[in-house]
Amino acid sequence: AQTVTQSQPEMSVQEAETVTLSCTYDTSESDYYLFWYKQPPSRQMILVIRQEAYKQQNATENRFSVNFQKAAKSFSLKISDSQLGDAAMYFCAYGPGGADGLTFGKGTHLIIQP
Amino acid sequence: EAEVAQSPRYKITEKSQAVAFWCDPISGHATLYWYRQILGQGPELLVQFQDESVVDDSQLPKDRFSAERLKGVDSTLKIQPAELGDSAMYLCASSRHSGAEAFFGQGTRLTVV
Numbered sequence: 001a002q003t004v005t006q007s008q009p010e011m012s013v014q015e016a017e018t019v020t021l022s023c024t025y026d027t028s029e030s031d032y033y034l035f036w037y038k039q040p041p042s043r044q045m046i047l048v049i050r051q052e053a054y055k056q057q058n059a060t061e062n063r064f065s066v067n068f069q070k071a072a073k074s075f076s077l078k079i080s081d082s083q084l085g086d087a088a089m090y091f092c093a094y095g096p097g098g099a100d101g102l103t104f105g106k107g108t109h110l111i112i113q114p
Numbered sequence: 115e116a117e118v119a120q121s122p123r124y125k126i127t128e129k130s131q132a133v134a135f136w137c138d139p140i141s142g143h144a145t146l147y148w149y150r151q152i153l154g155q156g157p158e159l160l161v162q163f164q165d166e167s168v169v170d171d172s173q174l175p176k177d178r179f180s181a182e183r184l185k186g187v188d189s190t191l192k193i194q195p196a197e198l199g200d201s202a203m204y205l206c207a208s209s210r211h212s213g214a215e216a217f218f219g220q221g222t223r224l225t226v227v
Contacts, residue, residue, distance in 0.1 A: 044220045045207075100159075
């Protein structure tokens with residue numbers, strides 16, 4: 001079974017600075033997807049960024065980028081120029097290439113210090 | 115902007131009672147998921163539908179939980195009887211296909227007393 005590990009229960013960063021959230025996963029598959037989802041307090045979960053395992057290029061979405069290391073099974077999220085609105089729980093998720101649902105990590109609570 | 119609709123937002127029920135949650139996915143999304151999220155943890159998949167068919171219900175406690183998506187559109191998740199340990203957020207999500215972005219609803223927060 002696939003597992004996703006987020007080793008940082010909580011991270012804190014000053015507004016406008018850069019923070020990196022860590023994620024490792026375990027799978028024997030070669031074709032899969034990786035995701036970072038953001039869950040603000042009392043609000044729905046939204047997709048931050050998505051990476052296909054077959055793509056070597058790291059995905060980027062504005063201030064959000066990933067460092068995907070397939071051999072190391074590592075998928076970290078970098079948030080540049082942190083903003084107060086970035087405060088939320090961040091979940092790393094693994095999705096197999098077939099028809100299965102996502103496996104989520106336990107999440108990292110990101111605090112933005114003004 | 116299209117959203118996944120869930121109701122109710124909050125539900126308090128007594129242990130041993132029956133409870134049901136409803137989800138309406140984004141139009142055109144063939145894949146529908148129900149997840150359970152215990153406070154402080156990540157969501158765990160309960161059941162996945164492709165159109166009206168169950169693709170994966172391996173983590174669904176079938177002695178008390180049931181899910182259906184009769185016409186391949188909206189879906190209902192039922193718990194009978196509810197237990198104290200069922201208190202959690204129940205999230206519905208939909209996607210066009212596996213591997214595509216999954217859009218989540220706001221969830222139903224269940225408290226069993």
